[in-house]
Structures are given as C-alpha cells and as structure tokens.
Amino acid sequence: MNKVQNNRAWFLILPVFVLVAFSAIIPLMAVVNYSVQDSFGGGVWIFVGTEWFESVLADERLHDALGRQLLFSGLVLAIQIPLGVMIALTLPTRGWLVPLCLIVLALPLLVPFNVVGTIWQLFARVDIGLLGHTLADLGIEFNYTDDPLHAWITVVLMDVWHWTPLVVLLCYSGLRAIPPAFYQAARIDGASRYATFRYIELPKLRGVLTIAVLLRFMDSFMIFTEPFVVTGGGPGNATNFLSIVLTNWAIERRDLGPAAAFSIIYFLIVLLICWMFYTAITRIGQADKR
Amino acid sequence: MTWLHDSFGWMAWTWVTGGFFLTIVGLLSLMTIWELAQPTTERRGFLPITTTRGDRFFIGLLSAAFIHLAWLGLTDGAIVWALAIAAAWMATLLRYG
Numbered sequence: 401m402n403k404v405q406n407n408r409a410w411f412l413i414l415p416v417f418v419l420v421a422f423s424a425i426i427p428l429m430a431v432v433n434y435s436v437q438d439s440f441g442g443g444v445w446i447f448v449g450t451e452w453f454e455s456v457l458a459d460e461r462l463h464d465a466l467g468r469q470l471l472f473s474g475l476v477l478a479i480q481i482p483l484g485v486m487i488a489l490t491l492p493t494r495g496w497l498v499p500l501c502l503i504v505l506a507l508p509l510l511v512p513f514n515v516v517g518t519i520w521q522l523f524a525r526v527d528i529g530l531l532g533h534t535l536a537d538l539g540i541e542f543n544y545t546d547d548p549l550h551a552w553i554t555v556v557l558m559d560v561w562h563w564t565p566l567v568v569l570l571c572y573s574g575l576r577a578i579p580p581a582f583y584q585a586a587r588i589d590g591a592s593r594y595a596t597f598r599y600i601e602l603p604k605l606r607g608v609l610t611i612a613v614l615l616r617f618m619d620s621f622m623i624f625t626e627p628f629v630v631t632g633g634g635p636g637n638a639t640n641f642l643s644i645v646l647t648n649w650a651i652e653r654r655d656l657g658p659a660a661a662f663s664i665i666y667f668l669i670v671l672l673i674c675w676m677f678y679t680a681i682t683r684i685g686q687a688d689k690r
Numbered sequence: 691m692t693w694l695h696d697s698f699g700w701m702a703w704t705w706v707t708g709g710f711f712l713t714i715v716g717l718l719s720l721m722t723i724w725e726l727a728q729p730t731t732e733r734r735g736f737l738p739i740t741t742t743r744g745d746r747f748f749i750g751l752l753s754a755a756f757i758h759l760a761w762l763g764l765t766d767g768a769i770v771w772a773l774a775i776a777a778a779w780m781a782t783l784l785r786y787g
Contacts, residue, residue: 430701445702450762457763668755
C-alpha cells in the first residue's frame with residue numbers, strides 16, 4: 401500500500417514562521433547589510449565590501465575574548481551538567497518534600513539577570529559580603545575586583561548558582577518519565593546503582609540532556625548582563641566576554657559595520673557548535689537503538 | 691518603490707547583499723522542488739554521519755560561511771576564489787557526502 405504524503409500540515413507553521421521572520425530573520429538580514437557598509441549617520445551608508453570582516457578577524461582583542469568565552473562555556477557546562485544530574489538523582493520522588501525541593505531549586509531561575517549580578521557583587525565583597533567576609537575571616541584574601549582568578553571564580557559560581565536548577569528540573573522530569581518496570585528489571589538482574597544509571601537512566605535522559613546542553617551552551621556563550629554588572633569585564637580584560645566587547649562596539653562606539661561583521665561571526669560560531677552538539681547527541685541515540 | 695523604501699530603507703540594502711539573499715532563497719526553493727519531485731533518503735557517504743540531502747545542504751552552507759571567513763582571515767586573495775572553493779565543496783558534499 402502506498403503511503404500518501406500530505407504536506408499541507410506545513411501551512412500550520414506559517415504563523416510561527418512569520419513571527420520568527422520579524423523577530424530574527426529580518427533583523428539578521430539587516431545585520432548582514434550593515435556588515436558590508438560604513439555608517440555615517442542620517443541614513444548615509446558607503447559600501448566597503450569585506451573590509452570589516454578582515455579587520456575583525458585580525459583583531460587580537462576578539463581572539464582573546466573568544467578564548468575567554470569558550471573557556472567560560474566549557475567550565476559552566478562541565479560543572480552544571482554533572483552537578484544538575486547528580487542533584488536530580490538525589491531529589492525525593494514522592495511526598496511533601498517534592499514540591500518543596502522543586503520550588504526552592506527554582507528560586508534562582510526567577511531572579512532577573514541584573515539582580516543576580518547585583519546579588520553576587522554584594523555577596524562577594526570583602527567589606528560587607530557574606531562570601532568575601534567569611535573568606536577573609538578564614539585568612540583567604542578574596543578580591544574579585546583586583547584578582548582575575550577571583551573574578552573568574554565569582555562569575556562561574558554565579559552562573560552555576562543561577563542556572564544549575566534549570567538542568568536539575570529538566571533531568572528530574574526526565575527521570576520521573578522512566579517507567580518503574582525498567583528499575584524492576586534492573587533489580588531482578590542484580591544491577592548495581594552505577595549500572596542502573598549508566599544503562600537505564602542516562603540513555604533515558606538523552607532528550608532532556610540535549611536540551612539542557614544546548615540551552616546552557618547558548619546562554620553561557622552569549623552571557624552579558626551578569627558579568628557586566630559584577631566585574632564590568634575587569635579586572636583589566638579578564639572577564640571581557642564576546643557580548644561585552646560587541647556591546648561596547650555597537651552601542652558605545654556606534655561602529656555599526658564592524659559590530660555587524662562581529663555579530664555574524666559570533667552567530668556562525670554559535671550555530672556551528674549547537675549543530676555539532678545536536679548531531680553528536682542525536683546520533684549517539686540512534687547508535688544505541690541499533 | 692516608495693513604499694518599499696519607507697518600509698525597508700532602515701535595513702540599508704545593497705545590491706550585493708540583496709543578490710546574496712535571493713541566491714539563498716533560490717537555492718532553498720530549488721531544494722524544495724527537488725524534494726517534492728524526488729524525496730530524499732538517508733545515506734552515508736564520506737561524511738562520518740548518515741545524512742539526508744537537506745542535512746548535506748545545511749552542512750554545505752555552514753561550511754561555505756567558514757570557508758569564506760578562513761579565506762578572509764588567512765589570505766589576501768580575491769574573495770571569488772573562496773566562492774569557487776565553497777561551490778565545489780557544496781557540489782562534492784551533495785553528491786558524495
């Protein structure tokens with residue numbers, strides 16, 4: 401029997417397509433247009449070809465900022481994903497503790513980005529902050545405004561505090577969706593706790609982990625507000641991430657051409673890494689099924 | 691034309707970028723027609739993953755962007771050579787990828 405292929409369902413995504421066109425595609429097209437021109441204000445544009453791309457690609461400050469950004473994203477993913485899975489595994493599965501734990505865990509997610517920055521700016525201060533003051537009492541001189549390592553520790557800790565709950569909630573929902581029969585089968589086979597995690601829970605978490613890794617990578621790679629509020633990119637350029645440099649070019653210096661060329665390169669890097677993550681995780685899933 | 695200018699003038703269009711987007715739209719339309727005429731099947735070529743025709747086209751477009759960036763960053767040659775390399779890579783990818 402021949403299966404009739406009906407593609408009319410595609411029309412159902414038209415409203416979403418129109419929304420995405422206005423919110424993403426049209427602005428992106430404008431950025432491409434800006435990236436090949438020099439702006440003199442008042443709607444005067446001069447075509448400069450690939451000049452901005454060449455200057456941006458040769459800019460040492462951007463190479464350094466890209467390195468810092470990759471290191472930051474790598475660090476937060478390496479901490480948040482295993483930590484999120486571990487916390488989700490230790491959460492209660494029934495009783496009144498479940499809603500209590502979930503609400504407490506979700507609290508950092510409800511705090512606006514700039515407030516998170518302010519909280520950590522105060523929290524880490526040596527004179528009035530709980531963290532800075534406690535460390536000073538223990539004999540550790542913690543000063544995130546002077547020491548690049550301390551600034552990095554503060555920014556990474558802040559991101560872990562803010563976003564690990566998202567990974568926990570996603571993993572917890574994934575774990576709750578595993579039918580009890582799988583655990584019963586594992587017990588009958590005498591599987592260890594590690595074997596149950598490796599061969600039952602981890603494969604079943606693949607879908608939510610894909611979403612968690614993609615969301616956390618994209619968010620951390622484009623992070624702006626929190627480090628901007630806490631360190632302002634300092635000390636020196638120690639926490640000057642890509643988005644902070646980009647904002648400086650586009651908003652403060654009004655260099656629209658170079659900022660647009662920079663944005664396109666930034667976008668392509670995000671697209672490439674997301675595609676690699678997505679392909680790797682979904683292909684591992686297909687390999688497991690075979 | 692006045693309406694077009696009033697609505698989209700802020701986007702600072704140039705003939706080059708207009709041509710670029712029309713080419714992308716044209717290629718996507720051609721791929722759609724090809725798909726309707728001859729639906730794709732997943733297969734494995736020289737790439738280490740199984741891909742559909744659309745996957746290979748996406749990989750081709752993304753790598754074309756990076757080929758152009760690498761050309762601009764590493765050489766002083768004319769950009770048209772990067773375009774030629776990207777087109778040859780896209781054709782190879784669609785046929786043997």
